[in-house]
Amino acid sequence: MSFQFPSSSITFDAAMRDLGSGSPRARAAAAHALGSVTDAVEKRRAVDALVRALDDDRPEVRSEACASLGELREPGALPPLLKRLDDGVAGVRQNAAIALGTIGHPDAFEPLLEALRSGPADLRYQAATSLAEIDPMRALEPVLAALSDKDPQVVGAAALAAGAIGERERERVVASLKAALAHTDAGARFEVAYALAELKDASGREVLATRTTDLAHAWDAVTALGWLGAAAASDLRATVASKKVPQEAHVLAAGRLVAVAPDDAAGKKLLLDALTTRKPNVRGLAIEQLTEVGGAWAKQPLENLAHSGKGGVHLEAIATALRAIDERGHQ
Secondary structure, three states: OOOOOOOOOOOHHHHHHHHHHOOHHHHHHHHHHHHHOOOHHHHHHHHHHHHHHOOOOOHHHHHHHHHHHHHHOOHHHHHHHHHHHHOOOHHHHHHHHHHHHHHOOHHHHHHHHHHHHHOOHHHHHHHHHHHHHHOHHHHHHHHHHHHHOOOHHHHHHHHHHHHHHHHHHHHHHHHHHHHHOOOOOHHHHHHHHHHHHHOOOHHHHHHHHOOOOOOOOHHHHHHHHHHOHHHHHHHHHHHHHOOOOOHHHHHHHHHHHHHHOOOOHHHHHHHHHHOOOOOHHHHHHHHHHHHHHOOHHHHHHHHHHHOOHHHHHHHHHHHHHHHHHHHHHOO
16 A cells, blocks of 8 residues: 655655655655665665664554565565564555565565464455465465455455466366355455456356446456457457446457457447547557557558547557558468
8 A cells, every 4th residue: 555645856865854854744755755766875775764764653654665665676674574564554564565575585475474374354465465476386375275264355365366376276276266256245256257267267257247337347357358258259249339338448348359259340340439539548548459459440540540639649559550450461
């Protein structure tokens, strides 16, 4: 959990000064800024200052210090970060666990394993992910065991971790995830279905399809259906036909549908229509999808966009899409 400070032009010296003596907000902002230090000498000084900030009396400062130490990937910060796993504030201990996973040092594995087994729910949730980052295969057993956790968010995190690391033991992981599809919590079921799709298993397809109109889950639902390819073609077709799907996910669904059904007229029309929308990000997404799946039918609309007032910010992406289409045509 980051406090999402806006990007700032604060200098290294100013950040070091503020971290030591500024207001609580200034100290937190300084801790946040020091995570982007790249100079070797400044990095050493930043790490020392951030380690001291782990004992700050304000949780927002401790939280940002944890996050920045993770960004700096400094193994020497492991002992003080491990102490923060027992912090009294959820956001601090979560950021400590995230940092430990990002650093990836094996010495953090056992403490995170203990956190997964007996820590508070918010820490168990993050420990599952961090363990998988440090040592995927060693993490597999405890992550699968966490699919039976009493907290649904921990189950969801364990499912996602299992999906990310389960390819080497796919059959066993898929069986465990399938059993978890019956969870009573809708959020947990969705994460399990997403993990199954990542492993190219369509058992959770119906769960995914029901969330394509949900603003919070639509993008991930469509992404997962896209991983299933032809097995999810009917769901992608229904998503394209729906008027309730958020616009970005709608465009993504069209692209994934055309990928598995190149002649689908509705999918192609939606992608071309998206090229003329007023939202630049949606136009950019349509161009991105056409780069992957577009054919000769998309060339003129892309060229029209390039010569229109809406195309100026997309010229490079349009050129890339046109080249990709030409290359596919010559294959």
